[in-house]
Amino acid sequence: MLNVSNIKRSLSFYEDAFGFKVVSDPNAVEAWRWATIQSGNTELMLSETETDIGLEYPIDPQQSTQWPTIFYFYPDNVKKLYDHVVRRGYKPTPLIHTIYGMREFSIQDPDGHMLSFGEDAEEP
Structure with a gap:
């Protein structure tokens, strides 16, 4: 499960960039700010929560070891x-x-x- 700061923005990103689709009850997006998404055999859960962990983005993966996961x-x-x-x-x-x-x-x-x-x- 990924904590996200804005569920709709994240859903848009994962759909547009990687073809993920919401496979859970679409009402959960509005009611609970939560969704299960799927692309092929890969599923992720997204949950809208406060995510500020004090890092500045974007992080350059070639130059930094700051990302948490x-x-x-x-x-x-x-x-x-x-x-x-x-x-x-x-x-x-x-x-x-x-x-x-x-x-x-x-x-x-x-x-x-x-x-x-x-x-x-x-x-x-």
Whole structure:
């Protein structure tokens, strides 16, 4: 479950950037400021709460270790997802090949949660 400061803003981000859809009772969004969202086999719960933990955003994942948590996802095609995110106007980190054998990128959601996406790299 991700604590978010504005449920509607977060739902819009996750739907637009990654194709998530609300799968829980839509009335819960209004009544409880809560939702379960799904994209493929991945489900997340979002809950609107106060989230100020004293960090300044955006955090550069290449330069900082300040973020409290990283959520790591394994999409079927990381390049296709990266291209989609960029076409939608978001600014993820560059798509890189890591020293630990992954092809990956990261992006922060509107509340600063670090989302990383990777797949096994075919090249070193």
